[in-house]
Amino acid sequence: MKLTIAHLYPELLNLYGDGGNLIAMKNRLNWRNIECDIVKVPLGQPFIANQYDIVFIGGGQDFEQEVILSDLKGDKTKQIIDAINSNVTFLGICGGYQLLGNYYKTKDGQTYDFIGALDLYTIGQEKRMIGDFMFSCPYIDNQLVVGFENHSGKTYLGKSVKPLGIIKKGYGNNGEDKTEGARFKNVFCSYSHGSLLPKNPALCDYILQTALQKKYNINLEELDNTLENKAHEFIVNRLK
């Protein structure tokens, strides 16, 4: 058994330890004797989204998002939308999350059209929303998800998109409506960067399961999560 993960724009969308999410997915598959290939898809390379089981899009600096937008337009946008509709698993973090939405309106009122794969939009503001945060996630049993957010964009979800969770501590999508992240088909998005998946093994396994079920229809075995849970609980206790 093998899953193939596409890492979109690895040279640009790689901020804040987002690579940790790839390391977590790969290891947690390997530990169950499932192979995992991570294929880098840099700027300017053709991208056939349906060839992959999981597509990962991380966060980047503003300087770099401009470079990406011109590359994303056209065929890549179509590829991504088709893949999402045929239930390929996506994980979008921070900037990668915003890019999947309809548009980004900067604090100066300028609007950048994004790819419109998900019904959501983002409005820039002066103040950054930074810090440890925590949300409850309906897709994993009785569990909280913890992470670190650092964004100045406020994201608002349209009707067809569900939040990934409900904020317990911190800002989440916009600091107003208690939502955090987005879920649409097998697309998972979050403002929690870096070690989102290493520190939230249940969420990691849930995401992997969506990709595995599509391809092999099997369930993942349990792993020893003692250390993962200790790192997780440390933040839960701090925020309680």
Place this chain on the structure above:
Amino acid sequence: MYVRKSLSLLIAKTFIKVLRIFGRGGTSLPGKIALKIYPNILKELSSGISSIVVTGTNGKTTTSRIISTILDDANYTFISNKSGANLISGITTVFIENQHKDYKYALLEIDEAAFKTVSKHIDVRYLLITNLFRDQLDRYGEISHTLANIVEGISNCPLAVICINADCSLLSSIGRQVKNKIIYYGIDQPFPTTDYSLSDAPYCFFCKTKYEYSYKTFGHLGGFSCPNCGYSRISPNIAVTTLQEMNEKHSVVEMTVDNLKIKTTINLPGEYNIYNGISAFSIGYTLGIDNKTLTHSLATFKGGFGRMENMSLNGVDTHIILVKNPAGLNSVINYLSTLSKPFVLTLILNDQFADGTDVSWIWDVLFENLQSNISMISHIYISGIRKYDMALRLKYALLPENKITICTTTKELIKTISNPLLIPNTSYILPTYTAMFDLRASLGKQFKLKEFWK
């Protein structure tokens, strides 16, 4: 006004005395209070003094220490913020402390985000910028933002001669943005451990086209050129042409300076310290100090507080190296993976303001590279506020679990790292900023080490 100034000085000096009696450094608070009472205090106390400023992401303290040795060897009279308190409060404290001393220069390490403000108060005549890497983004924002701040700071010091790392595409762009005189230093050769996949700046600063590289030394540093607009590395005034020898104690390099070939030893191990050595050399060169003095200083320099400090704890040969961002920690890992004698590694991760409150950066560090030299690593100890995150990172780097132990308290940690039975060979301790202060304070008490502000 005069009353406010006197009052400000009196209170600050009292604070310095009191804080030090109680064993606290007192390196920032007195200056902070003095500025509150009399905002012009720094400008007035530093007037007539030529400031030599060191800023940039990595290597500020080590480089300042080397420059300090150079200035001593060349008989300059100067003051400096040795303790590493590098915000405006710390700089003000240094000038207050030395108010009645006789000196002509101030050697100041300044935080890259604080530089644009501090440069309004002091007379910067020599400016060294070490490099720019991604660092604590929750505090500084993006790298391009940090660079813009530095350029803004330079506009406050038109008389400054600037020494710039020619291999850094971000810093080199300053040459096109300001009118100051610029001296470039750089390394013409790749480092043996170069990892080509790591870059904090893959795209042209001016036109956003992907750079081409003829070689890389580290991260985004190297022989960059833009195939679209032609922006490329400038051939440096001070250029390392050959890396002759690199071992656990020092490096030997050959440089070209004004067409003269010079061989020098840099008395610190690790590739990254070659940059620190030649950047300090470039400041000495700019000051007009002769090559003989400069090479002597580089060869005899002794590691300073924290950044690479050596000590003996109950006979355990101990090296403390400060780590604070992915680029810095990756270079230390590269160094550790070249060691040919067994050692014990200790990692201490804190997440207080000065460390960066976001510990996600450890996932950008290639701990996986420690696997290549795992037979030399006898054991790994982990401690600090975010010890579980660090342990988790090592688990996912697939380092052997039976070689990893978590120390939950500082007391337990100190007991461990000073126990020759547990640490039979060399000990490398890698703390983040506040972890280093805590460790240093505890070790200082127990082993009677010199107080760090002296």
